[in-house]
Amino acid sequence: MQLSEQEIVRRESLQKLRNLGINPYPAAQFKTTATVKEIIENFDNLKGKELILAGRIMSRRIMGKASFAELKDATGRMQIYINRDEICHGDDKTMYNEVFKKLLDIGDIIGVKGEVFKTKVGEISIKVREITVLSKALKPMPIVKVDADGKIHDAFSDPEMRYRQRYVDLMVNDHVKETFIKRTKITNSIRQFLNDRGYLEVETPVLQPIPGGAAARPFITHHNALDIPLYLRVANELYLKRLIVGGFDAVYEFSKDFRNEGMDRTHNPEFTIMELYVAYKDYNWMMEMTEELLEKVALDSNGTTEVMVGENKINFKAPYARVPILEAIKIHTGFEVSGMNEDELRNVCKKVGIDIDETMGKGKLIDELFGEKCEHHYIQPTFITDYPKEMSPLCKEHRDNPDLTERFELMVNGSELANAYSELNDPIDQLERFQDQLKLSEKGDDEAMFIDTDFVRALEYGMPPTSGIGIGIDRLVMFMTNNASIQEVLFFPQMKPERKTIALSEEAKGVLEILKDKSESLLNDLKTESGLSNKKWDKAIKELTKNNLAKVNKTDVGLFVEVVE
Numbered sequence: 235m236q237l238s239e240q241e242i243v244r245r246e247s248l249q250k251l252r253n254l255g256i257n258p259y260p261a262a263q264f265k266t267t268a269t270v271k272e273i274i275e276n277f278d279n280l281k282g283k284e285l286i287l288a289g290r291i292m293s294r295r296i297m298g299k300a301s302f303a304e305l306k307d308a309t310g311r312m313q314i315y316i317n318r319d320e321i322c323h324g325d326d327k328t329m330y331n332e333v334f335k336k337l338l339d340i341g342d343i344i345g346v347k348g349e350v351f352k353t354k355v356g357e358i359s360i361k362v363r364e365i366t367v368l369s370k371a372l373k374p375m376p377i378v379k380v381d382a383d384g385k386i387h388d389a390f391s392d393p394e395m396r397y398r399q400r401y402v403d404l405m406v407n408d409h410v411k412e413t414f415i416k417r418t419k420i421t422n423s424i425r426q427f428l429n430d431r432g433y434l435e436v437e438t439p440v441l442q443p444i445p446g447g448a449a450a451r452p453f454i455t456h457h458n459a460l461d462i463p464l465y466l467r468v469a470n471e472l473y474l475k476r477l478i479v480g481g482f483d484a485v486y487e488f489s490k491d492f493r494n495e496g497m498d499r500t501h502n503p504e505f506t507i508m509e510l511y512v513a514y515k516d517y518n519w520m521m522e523m524t525e526e527l528l529e530k531v532a533l534d535s536n537g538t539t540e541v542m543v544g545e546n547k548i549n550f551k552a553p554y555a556r557v558p559i560l561e562a563i564k565i566h567t568g569f570e571v572s573g574m575n576e577d578e579l580r581n582v583c584k585k586v587g588i589d590i591d592e593t594m595g596k597g598k599l600i601d602e603l604f605g606e607k608c609e610h611h612y613i614q615p616t617f618i619t620d621y622p623k624e625m626s627p628l629c630k631e632h633r634d635n636p637d638l639t640e641r642f643e644l645m646v647n648g649s650e651l652a653n654a655y656s657e658l659n660d661p662i663d664q665l666e667r668f669q670d671q672l673k674l675s676e677k678g679d680d681e682a683m684f685i686d687t688d689f690v691r692a693l694e695y696g697m698p699p700t701s702g703i704g705i706g707i708d709r710l711v712m713f714m715t716n717n718a719s720i721q722e723v724l725f726f727p728q729m730k731p732e733r734k735t736i737a738l739s740e741e742a743k744g745v746l747e748i749l750k751d752k753s754e755s756l757l758n759d760l761k762t763e764s765g766l767s768n769k770k771w772d773k774a775i776k777e778l779t780k781n782n783l784a785k786v787n788k789t790d791v792g793l794f795v796e797v798v799e
Contacts, residue, residue: 236737240374247337248370254328258370264288264345271309273350277358280350287312287360288345288368290405293377296335305346305360306405313359314346320363334365341371341405378406393719397727410722416535417711417723421488423534424508424705427527433484433510438473440466440490446686447471447628449671450493453503466492471628471702472689474511475657479697486510488707499719500649503728506707515701516656517640521617524644524652524703525552528615528710535714542716543647546613554615554644559604562618566608571600573637579603593678597624612645627667627683629655646713654703661693738781741766741774749784 237245251258268285289307299318304311318330338344345366352358376390389407390396396403396410403410425435443462445452447469457464470489477485488508497503512520532539532550539551557565560572569582579599583590588606590599600622612618619642620632632638640656658664668685675682711723721727738746745764761771778784 238374241372244339244370244372244374247339248372251333251337251367251370254333256333256367258367260366260368264366264368266345269309270305270307270312273312273360274310274358277350277352282349282351284347284349284363285360286345286347287314288343290343291338291340293340294338299330301334302359305344313353313357314348314362315351315353315359316362316365320361321365329365333367338367339371339374340377341373341375342367343369343371376402376406393721394729397721397729398732400725413711413715413717413723414725416715417707419535420531420711420714421508421707423531424527427530428486428510431484433486433512434482436474436477436482436485436487438467438470438487438489442467442473444684444686444688446684446689447473448491448493449627449683451495451680453492453494468493469507469704470509471511471704472686474509475697475700475702476689476692478511478513478700479692479695483514484510484512497728499721500709500712502708502720502724505720507704508707509702509704511657511700511702513698513700516699517619517642517654517701520654520701520703521554521556521642522552524654524705525554525615531710532714541714543713544716544718546647548614548647548713550615554617556617556619556642557612558620559600559618560620560622562608562612563600563603566611567603571603593674595624595674595677595679597622597626598679601625609645609650610648613647615651616645617642618645623667624670626655627671628658628664630658630660631663649709650706651709651713652703652705654701657697657700657702659693659697659699661690664693665690738783739774739777741770742777745771745774746778746783749778 248258264286266286266288268280268287270287270289273280273285273287287305287307289305289312292304292306292311294304295302301316303314303316305314306312316330316334318327321334322329322331345368346360346362347364348360348362350358351361376388378389379387381387390402391407396407429435441455441457441464443464445465445468447467448471450468452465452468455464455466456462467489469491470487474485474487486508488506490504491507492504494503495501512523515523528550529539529552532541540547540549542548560570564570567582567586569586571579571582574582576596576599579596580590583599583602586603586607588602590602594602604618620635620638621629621641621643623629623631623637623639626639626641629639629641632640642654643650644652644654658667665685668683668690671683672685675684708720708723712718712720715723717723741764745760745766748760748763764771764774766774775784775786779786
């Protein structure tokens, strides 16, 4: 492992601490008596009292016999004042002169015992009497500086680094921590709302023999003991509805779902959704309940129903507008698509410039029309209702129009936040809908639903009229915290594997540069252009192929070498 100069120095300090008899990673409990937040909020009561605090050193100002440092714990930051003669008793000044001044670094975690006081400039601080080393940091922490004008220097702001090293991001960017604290407030608010109504929180399988409940491409694995394929769930809907069949009147779950699909600013392959199913209700009731729930969440997390999302002010105050999906398409494209067959819908898509393929059925074509031409217009919370039957294989037929279903999606800031149905409880109709999905799968639609015969069997025992909803928690947190990217509201978003820096010889670097210019080249021609001796040439090529930076292919004309992208 290649170490930087700072990392080497820190390891040397680590050993010096041990040589002084100081364990840099002690096992014993370090019992604190206060947090930074408690001290600041209760200064008048704590002034002059001795307290024990622990945290990470965020900055230091070494000044002869006395120094200042900033300590950060889980609740905030506080200045500490260290005087040599206060922490060193008698003639031995090692703890100050050696340990604090030379062997401790920014990023180290320490415990301090001391008295609460206020400096001459009015800053609440701790006058330290005793220091305990709790954890020596071996990597240097980014030092973010803020000048007198509030300008930030050396910010740890590169998204690639922040998402890969979230632990560092949380250390130095306080606002990031606030996002995740608010995320917990949001989920707690939802739980409280549902629990107060007597609804039961449950858990359902993550590994499923059939990935049902949504039109999505699943992740597949293999169970060795059972010798069967299993899927990471794409939704928990069918299991929750089995519980309604079993006799529960209302169940909900905060579910981790997985979909093996594209990634962008609003999609991650692993995401959190809250699904709720309530017996003897319909989608009209669910719309009213959703309005009430989201209004409460906004108030609990932000203290107001109005939140800024980018440049838009979104108001979650009930009630929300309701627009049928086919009417939305007519408003924003000018085409009346109600009653159109598949070929007619394809023509409409082509006329409005939407890319389509032969695997798409009526449902997907309508979905594309709405997604491409309508969705972005709905900034304020709006229920898009009454979807065609082809788009909703788990949804009850509309009571007034057999071509439609009793379904809504809640659109906020131009994207979907929730999806809800009057649930289909007719087992014969459900089986036919599954069979229609099978036909789409045979046409090449890899997101079509599987047939879940056990779920159909459950419906045959009788499921009461039920309404269900799924609310995307990650997207809801994005709205409530004004974040444009889903990666900002996930502690550890999925990312491509980190490419390690490879140290190459000068000869290999030269050959690689020639290759990049030429894309690929005959091996002998490349050797001539490189000007390397046979020995250096062989070594350079082996180095590039070993590190997967280049590959050699045998062709009819000879050996070709090319860059590996």
